[in-house]
Amino acid sequence: MRRLLLLRHAKAERSAAGAADQERNLIERGRSDAGKIGRYMAAHGLVPDRVLLSTALRCRQTWAHAAEAFRPQPPAASSPALYNATPQALLAAVRETPAAARTLLVIGHNPGLHELALLLIAAGDVEERERLREKLPTCGLVAIDFAFDDWVTLHPRCGRLERFVSPRTLAATS
Secondary structure: OEEEEEEEOOOEOOOOOOOOHHHOOEOHHHHHHHHHHHHHHHHOOOOOOEEEEEOOHHHHHHHHHHHOOOOOOOOEEEEHHHOOOOHHHHHHHHHOOOOOOOEEEEEEOOOHHHHHHHHHEEEEOHHHHHHHHHOOOOOOEEEEEEOOOOHHHOOOOOEEEEEEEOHHHHHHHO
16 A cells, blocks of 8 residues: 655745745745644654655745654655646656655645646545545645555556645644
8 A cells, every 4th residue: 555645835925026936935824834734744644754845945844844743754855846747747756756665745836736636536535525626725735545556556546535634624623
């Protein structure tokens, strides 16, 4: 079995005129939300063996705040190919993951991350799937389980939505 965790970066500042999109910082809410999601992941056994993330500053900062919850921290690698990547580019990156990594966390951007989640999920809780179909919010976490043993076999509609949470839904349940 394999588990893919998809995490949209946390809330970042708006783009400023003439500023590079890749250099947008997280705002205070984003830093707080990323920490909450990291603590949730650690408390619920959603510990990645490997982390792939976009090179955008907001993705790197999201991981930095989430990673504080993990001891030891899982190895992470940034890839320019994940910046505003299409679902197909994200799928290709996941397929390149070594088989030794049973749980993979990908931190990236919408719309690609959201579209990838919808592309991969074939089963799971109907209400959660409908909620996900509507929106993948900032710092939203999607956990998808697969019944195979090598990432290279990943293909559309082969996953089961294990859970879908966001800082807002965590606040509503506590």
